[in-house]
Amino acid sequence: MYIKNLQFIDFRNYKKVNIELNKNTNIFIGDNAQGKTNILEGIYYCSIGKSQRTSRDKELINWNGKEAYLNLYVVKDRLNKKIEIKIFKDGKKGININSIKVNKMSELMGVLNVVMFSPDDLKIVKESPSYRRKFLDIELCKLSKRYYFNLQQYNKVLAQRNIILKDSSENKLKIIDIYDEQLSKYGSEIISLRNKYVKKLENKGKIIHRDITSGKEKLELFYITDVSITDNLKENMLKRLKENRSKDFQRKITSIGPHKDDFEVKINGMNVRNYGSQGQQRTSVLTIKFASFEIIKDLMGEYPVLLLDDVLSELDASRQKYILNSINGIQTFITCTGIGDIKKYLKDQSELFVVQKGRIQKV
Secondary structure, X not given: OEEEEEEEEEXXXXXEEEEEOOOOEEEEEOOOOOOHHHHHHHHHHHHHOOOOOOOOHHHHEOOOOOEEEEEEEEEOOOOOEEEEEEEEOOOOEEEEEOOEEOOOHHHOOOOOOEXXXXXXXXXXXXXXXXXXXXXXXXXXXXXXXXXXXHHHHHHHHHHHHHHXXXXXXXXXXXXXXXXXXXXXXXXXXXXXXXHHHHHHHHHHHHHHHHHHOOOOOOEEEEEEOOOOOOOOHHHHHHHHHHHOXXXXXXXXXXXXXXXXXXXXXXXXXXXXXXXXXXXXHHHHHHHXXXXXXXXXXXHHOOOOEEEEEOOHHHOOHHHHHHHHHOOOOOOEEEEEOOOHHHHHHOOOOEEEEEEEOOEEEEO
């Protein structure tokens, strides 16, 4: 899989861009605040219909534009795809795939698979569980329409249940029984798929982490939930919801379920979030991202597109070398302020673009 060309109109600081891309490595070089990250953001947006930087789509439209237009031509092993997205001032968007309108966001998932590295990814291991849940949800939505559906339904039921928890009417107990049944149905599916995915991440990650650290470190991943993961997962979740119901009414919020879950990263038996060094935390994120990269390849039969947003400068020489030696035959987009030492690792089949004030010029 690779992107043959991209076109942006009134997207972020780009008035109009239309460039042909190398199916191997594309390097975008320029000073900060020139628009390098916006290129990767546009590609990412065409992959899942969301930005990795903002939840407000209207912010993606150029200050002087009425709407933003993104167009990517994706070459795949089976059937090539053209993705077109229009973003309107009211925040709504229209999506076409091969000129056919997409009515459900799930239809976009899997058309263009990408894995993105950015400095913010360090939050996956350093910050609150919400960042780790978001990572799992994004990766699983790419791979499974079933997961995307269950997540949507779960969030709807969760919101409705939380409204009931704030209600003082006499009928609330009967109503909450119905919501608990639905929440258990969708929530147990989410927990099961997340747990399986974390195990796959660990299996892939152990090998990757061993290679990056020259065998000095052992990586382990654990999915953390208050629901017992057995063959009776749905019944277990329903039981836990009922056990916590009085506490939930008191606090007016649902305390049990995948919206509260987490996963733990350990190196040599040590929790990386609390006790890992900065270098270990960076390496853990690198491992997790490359493991997700390999999982996509296994399930989809072809590698996703790799987006490296100013991360190479954050890594030492050995980790830079690992990444750049791993991208042979994989379309990769790299943003950086200077090529520096990475040039010696790049193969002949690469393209260099200079980005300056919203303009892109091939060198």
